[in-house]
Amino acid sequence: xxxxxxRFRQTALEELANARTQKFLQILPLRLSAxxxxxxxxxxxxEAAHRLGQAIRGEAxxxxxxxxxxxxxxxLANGAKIFWAADSQAANRYIADLARSKGAxxxxxxxxxxxxxxxxxxxxxxxxxxxxxxxxxxxxxxxxEKPPFHIVxxxxxxxxxxxxxxxxxxxxxxxxxxxxxxxxxxxxxxLRDKFRDLQMGITGVNIAVAETGTVINVENEGNIRFxxxxxxxxxxxxxxxxxxxxxxxxxxxxxxxxxxxxxxxAGAYISLDSGPKKADETDGPEExxxxxLDNGRSAIYQNRHTREALRCIRCGACLxxxxxxxxxxxxxxxxxxSGPMGQVLTPALRxxxxxxxxxxxxTLCHRCKTICPAGIDHPGLLLHYRNKDVQADPLLQGRGADxxxxxxxxxxxxxGSRYTYxxxxxxxxxxxxxxxxxxxxxxxxxxxxxxxxxxRDLPAPAKKSFHERWRQRKD
Amino acid sequence: xxxxxxxxxxxxxxxxxxxxxSTAALVRHVGHTPVYHREQTCCGLMAFNSGFRDEARTLARxxxxxxxxxxxxxxxxxxxxxMVKNRYPxxxxxxxxxxxxxxxxxxxxxxxxxxxVDHAGVIDLGAHRHATVAYHxxxxxxxxLGVSAxxxxxxxxxxxxxxxxxxxxDVCCGFGGTFANAFPEISTALVAQKVGxxxxxxxxxxxxxxxxxxxxxxxxxxxxxxxxxxxxLADYLAGGLPGNPGRRP
Numbered sequence: 001x002x003x004x005x006x007r008f009r010q011t012a013l014e015e016l017a018n019a020r021t022q023k024f025l026q027i028l029p030l031r032l033s034a035x036x037x038x039x040x041x042x043x044x045x046x047e048a049a050h051r052l053g054q055a056i057r058g059e060a061x062x063x064x065x066x067x068x069x070x071x072x073x074x075x076l077a078n079g080a081k082i083f084w085a086a087d088s089q090a091a092n093r094y095i096a097d098l099a100r101s102k103g104a105x106x107x108x109x110x111x112x113x114x115x116x117x118x119x120x121x122x123x124x125x126x127x128x129x130x131x132x133x134x135x136x137x138x139x140x141x142x143x144x145e146k147p148p149f150h151i152v153x154x155x156x157x158x159x160x161x162x163x164x165x166x167x168x169x170x171x172x173x174x175x176x177x178x179x180x181x182x183x184x185x186x187x188x189x190x191l192r193d194k195f196r197d198l199q200m201g202i203t204g205v206n207i208a209v210a211e212t213g214t215v216i217n218v219e220n221e222g223n224i225r226f227x228x229x230x231x232x233x234x235x236x237x238x239x240x241x242x243x244x245x246x247x248x249x250x251x252x253x254x255x256x257x258x259x260x261x262x263x264x265x266a267g268a269y270i271s272l273d274s275g276p277k278k279a280d281e282t283d284g285p286e287e288x289x290x291x292x293l294d295n296g297r298s299a300i301y302q303n304r305h306t307r308e309a310l311r312c313i314r315c316g317a318c319l320x321x322x323x324x325x326x327x328x329x330x331x332x333x334x335x336x337x338s339g340p341m342g343q344v345l346t347p348a349l350r351x352x353x354x355x356x357x358x359x360x361x362x363t364l365c366h367r368c369k370t371i372c373p374a375g376i377d378h379p380g381l382l383l384h385y386r387n388k389d390v391q392a393d394p395l396l397q398g399r400g401a402d403x404x405x406x407x408x409x410x411x412x413x414x415x416g417s418r419y420t421y422x423x424x425x426x427x428x429x430x431x432x433x434x435x436x437x438x439x440x441x442x443x444x445x446x447x448x449x450x451x452x453x454x455x456r457d458l459p460a461p462a463k464k465s466f467h468e469r470w471r472q473r474k475d
Numbered sequence: 476x477x478x479x480x481x482x483x484x485x486x487x488x489x490x491x492x493x494x495x496x497s498t499a500a501l502v503r504h505v506g507h508t509p510v511y512h513r514e515q516t517c518c519g520l521m522a523f524n525s526g527f528r529d530e531a532r533t534l535a536r537x538x539x540x541x542x543x544x545x546x547x548x549x550x551x552x553x554x555x556x557x558m559v560k561n562r563y564p565x566x567x568x569x570x571x572x573x574x575x576x577x578x579x580x581x582x583x584x585x586x587x588x589x590x591x592v593d594h595a596g597v598i599d600l601g602a603h604r605h606a607t608v609a610y611h612x613x614x615x616x617x618x619x620l621g622v623s624a625x626x627x628x629x630x631x632x633x634x635x636x637x638x639x640x641x642x643x644x645d646v647c648c649g650f651g652g653t654f655a656n657a658f659p660e661i662s663t664a665l666v667a668q669k670v671g672x673x674x675x676x677x678x679x680x681x682x683x684x685x686x687x688x689x690x691x692x693x694x695x696x697x698x699x700x701x702x703x704x705x706x707x708l709a710d711y712l713a714g715g716l717p718g719n720p721g722r723r724p
Contacts, residue, residue, distance in 0.1 A: 012660070456690075457694045
């Protein structure tokens with residue numbers, strides 16, 4: 001997929017002006033937030049369940065290297081094959097080579113953010129192998145070549161007319177219709193046909209269980225189960241932070257994941273796969289390949305701050321809570337992960353050089369942190385990234401501060417470091433205030449604060465600061 | 476009378492000094508002697524939020540030196556209090572001595588409504604003020620300090636004041652410090668939404684505990700809805716105290 005994280009501003013402006021986007025943003029995040037809250041109410045102690053989920057992620061990260069080794073050992077014992085992919089090129093090459101060796105002309109896919117991260121579909125296409133997304137929303141987004149609008153509703157903002165047109169164009173639909181059921185049925189028939197003669201299916205992984213070597217997927221459409229059971233060869237791609245210690249941990253994480261993502265106590269389909277088809281079993285894949293992707297994560301892991309980003313379980317609850325996402329939607333974030341989730345993951349995975357706007361497009365309201373079932377301190381991480389960017393941190397490819405901005409902060413800090421300097425600064429401001437009337441509201445300051453004055457006035461500095469008023473008070 | 480040290484945010488000192496005076500009046504009203512250290516400057520929040528931690532540390536060290544001998548420190552700004560209480564310890568992660576001083580200071584710093592209700596133990600200030608008001612939950616006050624019940628209890632106890640339900644009360648107003656200037660269109664969409672809910676609420680005044688949100692919301696109201704007013708909690712409450720009825724609009 002095309003990466004456009006450096007176009008955050010432009011895309012955000014386009015989306016602010018897009019009536020359809022705005023309409024959906026009035027509905028979707030609020031509804032999902034409400035559903036999440038209601039679903040949490042079904043826990044006997046919601047707060048304790050929330051904290052347990054966070055603790056599981058904390059332990060999983062603290063023990064990550066050991067858990068990955070245990071997972072590998074148990075998955076191999078189950079008969080799975082493990083491929084450790086250092087980066088996306090290695091993962092893509094492995095998957096494409098495998099497809100070729102199986103004589104697959106096409107593959108099917110379950111919705112997975114990690115294969116978006118890999119740019120797998122594009123790579124397979126270059127190798128002459130078609131990749132079909134089989135989640136309905138992802139299928140539509142794929143045909144339209146659009147990134148996901150929302151992690152649980154990738155194409156929810158697409159008008160039905162556009163779906164009809166693209167389905168007709170791509171041969172999914174024979175007769176034009178705007179009936180959603182007919183459109184859904186057409187997509188189902190089209191994709192069922194792909195499953196029938198399938199050589200290789202590809203899915204992501206929601207959770208990997210170290211103690212049993214199991215990979216778990218959650219979904220609502222049944223397409224992932226098809227992907228996992230129809231082909232002879234199944235590839236499950238996981239980022240290395242997905243592993244948790246025990247099956248009990250995984251089950252609790254599923255409880256908070258499903259509630260946080262869609263407000264369900266459990267997704268309609270939850271698949272737990274421990275190895276390929278056994279000798280005495282009638283169905284399932286003959287080969288199970290688990291690709292464990294690093295792609296910069298072990299470097300992130302070395303730093304105790306950035307490591308926190310790896311807690312993420314991709315539920316998307318933070319998108320629904322975020323005021324900025326609620327105004328601009330998923331496209332401006334420019335990659336596989338949007339909203340606060342993207343703002344903590346993308347800079348860590350792709351570096352700060354192309355994510356300077358992402359780390360600053362946040363009011364630090366802390367709502368994401370408050371609801372995050374994985375215990376991520378998103379604002380804390382963004383503040384960390386901003387600092388690393390200003391410092392031109394080599395690991396995160398910080399760009400260094402804008403010289404004028406740095407000078408302004410240096411001078412302000414100098415003024416604030418001594419009483420006498422601060423009084424001079426204060427005097428200069430109150431002198432400036434004399435240029436304006438009493439209690440004046442400024443409508444602009446020439447080249448300064450153009451963004452602010454786009455829609456707001458600003459009080460002029462006070463003629464007498466609090467400091468002076470206090471000194472001259474009579475009581 | 477016990478002393479309470481006034482921590483006056485730089486915005487209040489230089490731009491909105493009336494809020495500082497109202498804070499002093501309220502502190503005095505609940506039986507404390509307000510003291511003001513003239514050496515105080517700025518807590519360093521803006522530098523910290525912009526990534527300039529060296530500059531933030533310069534300001535934070537100055538702040539700690541000015542305030543660390545005080546038993547009780549009170550400020551009319553949720554975000555500045557949040558900076559001192561919750562960010563200073565992290566800011567000095569690599570300087571154990573300063574970190575210890577920051578951690579010792581933190582529990583003695585109170586946001587104004589927190590000071591009045593939790594520290595001084597006063598909910599009913601004996602204030603009178605006839606108005607229908609809505610309360611905006613400033614993000615740092617609500618999510619940073621966990622302060623929400625206190626300001627609403629204070630408002631609810633003012634004679635003649637009706638506190639109305641406010642849709643989206645806890646959704647950000649779009650200020651975010653430099654965010655408002657750096658991403659003006661997104662920020663504007665958020666403040667317009669906040670003001671829209673305010674107009675729907677039927678309240679005459681929108682009250683809040685943070686001067687940052689106040690600059691944003693009042694600045695937008697002044698431009699687009701000149702008849703409507705946003706006000707700091709300190710000004711609202713102090714204006715209703717005996718002797719100075721409705722001192723400022």
